[in-house]
């Protein structure tokens with residue numbers, strides 16, 4: 488970091504802070520991606536939804552202080568996810584480029600999938616979603632296609648450079664001796680090659696010019712604003728019990744997030760384990776589905792019905808997950824729990840309104856799917872540190888595996904080793920518990936980031952605000968291709 492500052496350069500988060508509006512919002516995405524893997528924490532990359540000149544923009548910024556800003560598998564996952572968010576919500580993309588390209592120690596894991604980021608950039612452009620690259624430093628090899636595929640490019644004088652092969656490679660390939668700035672410097676690209684549309688005097692000037700470019704993209708509808716909750720959001724820290732098995736009333740969470748703590752409940756007496764109803768979030772109407780226990784048939788039917796109502800009124804939906812799954816056992820099966828659960832999953836999968844999912848407690852089994860888990864493509868998945876996620880709880884999974892082993896031994900007429908089974912059971916339970924934590928989940932990119940529960944209202948406001956942008960900004964590019972760079 489010191490070496491970076493000594494070169495007169497700003498750290499990536501300071502670049503991002505200057506780019507955003509002074510009193511605007513910033514929602515950083517997946518800051519803990521890569522946790523528990525051999526990749527740098529955060530993937531050496533910051534991705535965020537940032538308010539720039541009053542409109543929400545996806546910003547993807549390399550962190551050059553981590554392995555020269557080179558890209559690991561986590562960097563690719565994070566970049567592609569940020570581009571998904573830009574595409575579904577129709578948000579412009581600004582990339583802050585300063586990267587050594589592929590992390591050469593991991594090239595086999597990123598070279599092929601990494602190509603997608605360049606395809607996605609031009610697809611965004613073709614869909615009428617503008618893209619901007621600001622080049623602060625190295626933009627080498629494949630990285631050169633970040634400015635190459637962007638609609639607008641800004642290069643910092645004497646600092647930003649882009650080339651397909653650096654001076655050592657040029658020497659090796661064609662025996663030419665050349666300096667970095669001669670080969671691909673900002674000045675050359677602004678005057679000769681035409682890769683740079685704007686030449687900035689320094690980093691602050693580049694950020695000013697990027698804001699000017701974004702200011703022409705049109706203003707999105709503003710968030711109307713609404714009264715704060717009557718119940719103190721700070722109390723959210725104490726709402727979820729430490730032991731995930733201790734039940735709590737999910738209305739305690741809703742009351743600390745929505746406008747005026749006002750929640751108009753739908754069918755409160757029917758299927759009480761699924762709480763459904765209407766509320767406002769900073770003036771934006773939303774429907775809420777939230778768990779208050781295991782899902783039975785009535786809960787499933789009520790949920791599907793409520794999702795239909797939200798679609799009829801074009802009201803976006805907030806799912807709040809604390810779900811151990813669907814009910815099992817003879818009574819539930821005879822009652823048709825599979826077909827009723829299927830109705831809820833069908834409704835979630837085919838619903839056309841925007842979904843946002845907040846993970847506050849456990850998320851086990853098909854309950855994860857029915858409540859708009861990641862695979863059901865909610866606009867954003869935000870997670871509290873109290874979240875647990877797995878196919879089932881650790882104790883249950885270890886117990887199931889033990890029964891399977893016992894039956895297998897019986898069917899082969901083998902003696903069952905009780906003490907080995909006991910040890911295996913403890914090992915399985917510990918492993919599943921470790922793989923179920925919020926940190927494990929966010930490390931693998933199963934969500935869009937762990938948030939402080941007290942920030943839920945602010946973060947959800949951004950999530951629903953950007954889905955409104957999509958309605959207003961929906962327009963097809965007349966040409967049907969991305970903006971060509973000439």
Ligand code: COA
Pocket residue numbers: 551553554555556557586587588589590591592625627628629653
């Ligand atoms: N893959 C893996 N590690 C890389 C890397 C890459 N592409 N680029 C840089 N690093 C590492 C360096 O080895 C160094 O590691 P260390 O701290 O353990 O010594 C660290 O990142 C910082 O690099 P350094 O060169 O000291 O920083 P710098 O700011 O002076 O220069 C670059 C940064 C990116 C300009 C320079 O490292 C570079 O040119 N890298 C190679 C770029 C390249 O040809 N990439 C091809 C990609 S297809």
